[in-house]
Amino acid sequence: MSIISEISENLQKGRLKTVKELVNSAIDEGIDPSKILNDGLLSGMNIIGEKFKNNQVYVPEVLVAARAMNAGIELLKPLLNKEKIKSKGRVCIGTVQGDLHDIGKNLVKMMMESKGLEVIDLGTDVSPEAFVNTAIEKSCHVICCSALLTTTMDVMSEVVKCAEKAGIRDKVKIMVGGAPITREFCERIGADCYTSDAASAADAAVELCAVQ
């Protein structure tokens, strides 16, 4: 097995220490850092994402894999030429105001990062204004809102209205998700995209960024 596929394999098993060791030896061997990143770390994370979508693995496995991925990326960062790894787009994400559930949101964030998107994490209890202001200041292509409570999902429609009021509605796409959200709800409040799981959310966000 090549060292690259070994990185991917070990990442999928969440073996943080081994992944770090392998990334270091790959660097020593002189392998192109962007190859280590894309074909080793990110591709391993993609496989986990797909498996998660198909219910073959669950939240804990995704999180340990993501931890291993991030540890690997940290090692590569100083070597990666900023110009070379062009981000596929910029996204801000958060759990809406009044809501503190963040596990689903964190999974979406990790899957998006593994697809090469730049993600700004606003945390939980995020006001509509904070979403929109961040989108303006950091010129984000997509705003991602997560909600787990029936009593907070309506904040998402405030986010849509707030983006309209700020005059950025034609420049930014709004994605919504979380257990109580449905496609119908997304359409009703005038948001752009809903997906039921984190891996599909990342694919959809890449697409949304590509058309802009």
Add this chain to the structure above:
Amino acid sequence: MFKINIGDKIFYAEKGDILSDVLIKNKIAVDHPCGGRGICQKCKVTVNGKQQLSCKYKIDSDISVTLPEAGNILSETGAIQTGKITENICYVLDIGTTTLALAAVSSDEQKTVRFETSVNPQRAYGADIMSRIEYCRENSPEPLNSVLIDEINRMIKKFSLPTVDKMFVAGNTTMLHLFFNVDCSSMGIAPYTPVFLESKTADAHSMGLDGIKTVISLPSVSSFVGADIVAGMNYIGLPGEGKYNLLIDLGTNAEIVLFSQKISLAAAAAAGPCFEGANISCGMSATDGAIYAFKFGKNGEKKISTVSGKPAKGICGTGLIDIISELLKAGIIDQTGYMEDEFFDLENGITLSQEDIRKFQLAKSAIYSAILSLIKTQVVSFDEISQMYISGGFSAKINIENAVRCGLLPKELSTKTIALNNSSLLGSIKFANEANDLSVYIKNSKYIDLSSNAFFTDLFVRNMMFTDN
């Protein structure tokens, strides 16, 4: 205007009306656990011979509707009906989000003379508290209050007793708000402020209640730790010096309290309605035909027990715990919760899906991790815990060994576990008889918000696995 035929009744609706709204308006009991969002599939009815989701069905012609067969809720209260009717009778009521339980208690004999359980008719407005609060916010508490009062009157009538002086009432904080027709919408969104927590005394007649003079509610601790939990602690009583008791209510909101003579710590694990069968594909409440126990025999044959011995219709909470534990033991489900096949077939087309296992992992981990978080926050060792009490309508039927195997309850406490059934009703009956001082449970209580707790989230993610057990 269109005609809707249901059995021997006719109702009317406008074009475009949603069928579930018509059912709710006319007080027809069909479950709507997800509050009409079309995701739980539990409000299915037959329209002109075809199965339809009533919350998604738009009326555009005359229709004939057949409702699903209603079963009897098997909810045990744990109250034993022994006493004789005497002069001094009072009522004790527990308002659960799912079930109502009413007892007539003789204060001379300190015994329960009658009791009655019933489904909380507010279920039509959504299965969990949040959906009820949301309904209250969008409309008013009035409809939720009036269906509840009607149902309580019906239960009281069944007792055919002369007017009694007092009714003691416990329930979670939201239910008590709705019982007194008080707006509960502020409890739907952070910081979850209740309108009242204290014990209330009210004139029953002006509340629309028949056959009682005065209503007295028990006090609550916070929005999410209600009088039902206070009553539960009252039933259990304080532990010995330096010791702790744990009370775990295995409901949707899964309140947990760890209490000693000096302090009580409470949290809501928010496990979800999976033990009530609400988000499980073949899930159902513990009514006729529900699989409530499961075991593999010596030769791998499936030993299935159903409520009332009826043909299997679905899986209830205790059945779910058994099935998952047996599948773990047999290696059909691995430690990560993965199952090779997409479904496990039980009988009669009833199956357990991979998705169901995932839902179960969230629920069981939420409860287990909340217990551990309280213990760690208060820096208590398992040895210092005298007893762990589990309550909830189906708690007495839980196979504790299986609950431990699947990681719902800590194994360190398995020999100290006692199932109480309806601890809220039992504790309220005790209060009615003994008028105990409840302030000891409230005075030094601390609400632990698990969202900001140092331990919870990590434990929650880790314990979704089945490894530790």
